[in-house]
Amino acid sequence: MVNKNKEEQTLMELLALSALEHLSFEDEQKLAQLLTKYPEFTKDEFTKTTALSQTSFYLKDDTANETLPNEVRKKIIQSYDSKFNENNNVPVFTLNRLFKSLLKPKYAWSITFMLLVGLSYSMIMFKTYESNHRYLPLKRMVLQNTAEDLLQYPWYARTSDLTLIKGNVIWSNNKQKGFITISGMPINDSSQNQYQIWIVDPIKYLNPVDGGVFDITTVEKDVIIPINPKLPVSNAKGFAITLEQPGGVVVSSQPLLLTAPKERPQQKI
């Protein structure tokens, strides 16, 4: 009970802090963990309170009597006008052109051809939708919003040189699908080694299940990688990443680089 109260207090402190200033990486991780444990709260818990308080402070501040300078007002109007015209003119122009073209018989063949190319492309994309690596953010979002048994665990570094890595794993046992999101992972030389994902399902398998290999080609932005389990997973309890030979291995003997367990690991790096 005491622990629960303390946890809730920490959660409130982090939520209040996040509405006021940038959280450190550690605090972000802690907040994500606590929000998973207390789903009745959201990250926006104090957003409205702080916004209304800010406006209230202004309204009661007798020294806050500045008018919006005319030059700023003009800039805002100019910015609005250009964006407004952009939004209103371009689509009308394009649609008019398109409709006019459709009405001209001499363009009929080319339009039919373009439609066929488009249709074929769509069919190919649809057929390879699951296996190709396009639309990963969309696929991830779809899984996040449709899986009733969604697991979401943050990554924890297991070596001191990876402590700045951010990201998480989402996984659905029912759908047998999942994605890892990661940023700041060192770029690998795919001719020498590849990162390999492991899924821990201790009830069903003695060794972690191979979740596929991947390469990191950028450290600038978040990378989303689909998890491809080589065996059916019934009850994933955690995830891990190792660095293996190209193509991956069946059973790893390499050290764990990152882990995403249900509970935050006790051991500090």
Place this chain on the structure above:
Amino acid sequence: MGFFLELVINNLSIKGIADRRMGNTNSDHPENILTKVASGDPKAFDELIRKYGNLVWSIARRYLSNTDEAEDAVQEIFVSLWQSAARFDPSKASEITYISMITRRRLIDSLRKNKKHKLLTSIEDVSYGNFLSQKSTLEQDAEISLVIEALSKLEIQDREILSLSIYQGYSHLEIAKLMNLPLGTVKTKIRRNLMKIRDSINRVNKGVKNLYYG
């Protein structure tokens, strides 16, 4: 209980909340500028700047370190308000609440982008206007009245800490140094007082809901 809630509603002018919950938004809120902006009425955007320009500008000047940053932020805020006007739902929040939230979000982004903070100096190059009527109109908003009321009930030091943090954009560490308080105390005071304000908004909103829907 019903009588008490009626009393609270009358005292805090929160009939607006109740009316919005009851769906009486159009008759009682004919001056809903954001809806007109969303419908593409260019004159409405002028009206939006006229009504909220001074508020957004004054807040930006206090929150950010210099005039250039404030100018950029204010432009971004109004463009953002125009782009998101269609998402504004008067049955969920008042116009001032929505504008306050967009303003704050953009200012925090701006502060993070510039990664610096102003020194404790007074605002210069101020041009004064007639604000009393404009401010008092905005104060009539139901949720704003609740927050003003809740803020007025706080200890002076607690209110000052919140003002430094929320209104003037100082970090917890900066506040601890400015006020010569332990960092932990600053954090605790901010958390407790934000919870008090949040609870006072929620309590009355919930009361209104119960009063009308049983």
